[in-house]
Amino acid sequence: MKLQKTALVLADISGYTRFVLFHKLSILHAEQIITELIEAVAEQARFPLRLNKLQGDAAFFVAAIDEDDEGALDDIVTQVGSFFDAFREKRAAQFRGTIGGCRCSACQTVENLTLKAFVHVGEVVQKKVGDFDEVAGESVILIHRLLKNSIEEREYLVLTDDVVKEITADPFTNKRRLVEMVDDLGEVGIMVYQPQSSRLTRPAKQPLLTIEGIKTAIVYSSRAFAQLLTRNARVFQNMPQ
Ligand SMILES: [Zn+2]
Incomplete structure (x- = not known):
């Protein structure tokens, strides 16, 4: 067990309403669609970033950062940027595949699905549990609690201040700073980036x-x-x- 500076990335897919998850067929198809999207996102992760855990509609990635490796965090942030491209590409393919195909509400509302990604960096406890690398600590709790926030946009990338102050280049435009009140942890400064809108529009019938x-x-x-x-x-x- 050791304390290690680690980059944490949480990618969360949301957008299906309760209505979609009402019928058996829709539940199955929603599960399949979300799994494909998460896989498409996870495939973008390259060393040192690796998938740590799938958590329902979210994927959690970690990357150990050496104190003297200055470019590591920049690289990770760029990778997370590419999550959005992979997500949108896959969603567009699913969208094309479902038009005129399955009429279930999950397939018919694929375009409502959006990706939210969070990047944080901090000291975490790394421990081996069987074959799995477990990470624990306040930073891990923080990134998960950030899922509940005041951001109104449906799709966004969040970098915490701890990440922003360490990256040497800011690869994204279209941003604004917010301070979120996180349960038990207090105020956390974040930068919210709006990836270029690529919302699919279904041709009007x-x-x-x-x-x-x-x-x-x-x-x-x-x-x-x-x-x-x-x-x-x-x-x-x-x-x-
Ligand atoms: Zn379907």
């Missing part, structure tokens, strides 16, 4: 026949019919007697 459409069709066909009559009349007029 256009009825095939509208009153306007029918009117237009009648106007056009009667005009065409009139033209046909006129042309024929001319043809008849020009015919040799």
